[in-house]
Amino acid sequence: YASYDIFEDFAESFAYFVLQNEVFAERAQNNKAIAAKYIWFRDVLFDGNIPHIASGKSYYKDKAPWDVTKLKYAWNG
Numbered sequence: 001y002a003s004y005d006i007f008e009d010f011a012e013s014f015a016y017f018v019l020q021n022e023v024f025a026e027r028a029q030n031n032k033a034i035a036a037k038y039i040w041f042r043d044v045l046f047d048g049n050i051p052h053i054a055s056g057k058s059y060y061k062d063k064a065p066w067d068v069t070k071l072k073y074a075w076n077g
Contacts, residue, residue, distance in 0.1 A: 015068045017041040020056040052076050 003009075016024050017038065028035040042050060057072040 012068055013037050013041065014045075017046075018051050019054045019068060019073055020071065021050055023056055 028038040054073040054075050
């Protein structure tokens with residue numbers, strides 16, 4: 001849904017930023033659109049901070065997950 005619905009795109013991007021931050025940041029290095037989203041979430045929504053809610057246990061394999069909430073995580077605290 002995220003590819004054609006701005007609200008789903010926001011929801012998936014938010015979850016990706018919070019739950020898969022390291023992978024999101026890595027992908028942002030090679031993609032201007034993803035970089036713009038990453039910077040906006042980091043600087044506007046989180047005031048320059050990166051939340052440490054979870055660490056993703058999945059690896060990006062040139063295909064974005066269809067639902068970031070279905071991936072495996074190590075929960076922090």
